[in-house]
Amino acid sequence: MSLAEQTAATPAMLGLFSPGATVQAMLDVEAALAQAGAATGLISAQSALAIGNACQGADIDLELLADDARHSGTLVIPLVQWLKSRVPGHESAVHVGGTSQDIIDTAMVLQLRAGVALLQADLSRMADAAATLAQAHTATPLAGRTLLQPALPITLGLKAAYWLAAITDSRRAIAHASATAFFLQCGGAAGTLDVPGENYPAFVQAFAGALALPVGLPWHTARAPLVRLASSIAAAVGAAGKIGTDIALMMQPEIGEAAEPAAPGRGGSSAMAHKRNPTLSIAARAAAIRMPGYIATLLAAQDQAHERAAGAWQAEAVTWTALILCASGGLAAIAQALPGLEINPQRMAENLAQLAPAQPSAAIPHLIETALADHQAFQGTRAHD
Numbered sequence: 001m002s003l004a005e006q007t008a009a010t011p012a013m014l015g016l017f018s019p020g021a022t023v024q025a026m027l028d029v030e031a032a033l034a035q036a037g038a039a040t041g042l043i044s045a046q047s048a049l050a051i052g053n054a055c056q057g058a059d060i061d062l063e064l065l066a067d068d069a070r071h072s073g074t075l076v077i078p079l080v081q082w083l084k085s086r087v088p089g090h091e092s093a094v095h096v097g098g099t100s101q102d103i104i105d106t107a108m109v110l111q112l113r114a115g116v117a118l119l120q121a122d123l124s125r126m127a128d129a130a131a132t133l134a135q136a137h138t139a140t141p142l143a144g145r146t147l148l149q150p151a152l153p154i155t156l157g158l159k160a161a162y163w164l165a166a167i168t169d170s171r172r173a174i175a176h177a178s179a180t181a182f183f184l185q186c187g188g189a190a191g192t193l194d195v196p197g198e199n200y201p202a203f204v205q206a207f208a209g210a211l212a213l214p215v216g217l218p219w220h221t222a223r224a225p226l227v228r229l230a231s232s233i234a235a236a237v238g239a240a241g242k243i244g245t246d247i248a249l250m251m252q253p254e255i256g257e258a259a260e261p262a263a264p265g266r267g268g269s270s271a272m273a274h275k276r277n278p279t280l281s282i283a284a285r286a287a288a289i290r291m292p293g294y295i296a297t298l299l300a301a302q303d304q305a306h307e308r309a310a311g312a313w314q315a316e317a318v319t320w321t322a323l324i325l326c327a328s329g330g331l332a333a334i335a336q337a338l339p340g341l342e343i344n345p346q347r348m349a350e351n352l353a354q355l356a357p358a359q360p361s362a363a364i365p366h367l368i369e370t371a372l373a374d375h376q377a378f379q380g381t382r383a384h385d
Contacts, residue, residue, distance in 0.1 A: 020206025
């Protein structure tokens with residue numbers, strides 16, 4: 001991972017998708033697979049215990065693993081070999097009933113489940129801050145702008161309410177997409193569950209239960225749920241980028257209506273000491289600009305041949321990691337910017353006074369209340385999840 005990619009993501013998300021965390025997620029899946037094998041008589045309980053112990057606190061050489069994976073075509077082959085070397089006497093019990101894609105897909109689901117929780121937490125902070133702004137500035141007059149030119153009067157509360165509506169929509173879309181995407185991957189070599197055979201229901205339930213994942217059909221080449229999730233995340237980052245664009249434009253000194261929260265070392269220029277740059281907004285906009293490329297790759301990867309893909313599936317993991325790391329930085333930036341946004345009502349009034357006199361629409365308070373009610377309704381549904 002390049003230095004630029006690291007600086008564009010949050011430390012927490014970098015930790016979830018580090019090479020070590022990725023390998024540990026795969027080992028967690030191998031441990032769960034062994035539990036399922038023991039629960040259905042495919043391997044002994046002693047073997048499952050040995051495998052589970054070996055999968056904890058692994059001392060695996062990540063550089064060697066990556067080098068071996070280049071030759072084998074998948075990380076799972078050298079990982080399974082390493083795991084067998086750690087369980088003498090139980091080698092034949094390792095990886096029974098699974099295939100490489102079962103391990104990699106399920107491990108990715110585990111990582112994405114944790115990663116999406118981080119994204120939703122930042123979206124929640126964004127929503128709360130936007131709701132506070134909408135309520136506090138329901139009647140704060142502001143020039144509305146269309147085609148980058150002054151239009152009719154609005155209020156800052158209305159602008160924040162529309163921000164809030166976009167955030168709430170994204171939170172809801174991601175929650176729905178997650179519910180349809182986070183499933184156990186268990187199909188065996190060709191999606192036929194040939195190893196557990198007739199006992200496959202108990203095997204799959206034990207496998208899924210060990211990882212707290214729901215069960216569905218094998219989805220080796222059915223990637224649409226993941227694409228929908230990715231698209232929902234990308235749309236959320238796009239909403240953050242839109243908010244960042246508004247803030248950056250309002251922060252221009254000649255406009256001076258708002259500013260990102262000040263902090264030591266933030267917003268400076270290497271060549272112009274007088275500048276205060278909208279660095280958080282810039283981070284959100286940069287993340288939003290990158291999103292379409294990731295989605296295009298995942299959409300293209302849906303075209304997967306026969307029962308297991310040759311190239312298309314393999315393109316997804318790298319793309320997903322880049323997408324969610326980028327998304328984390330973009331959303332976190334606006335989650336930082338909104339709560340401390342510095343508002344200048346005087347400049348808003350001065351800019352508005354240059355227009356033909358008019359009053360903000362009488363419908364604005366109702367529009368704001370509608371956005372706030374939807375936000376509160378969603379908060380209520382999440383409290384029951």
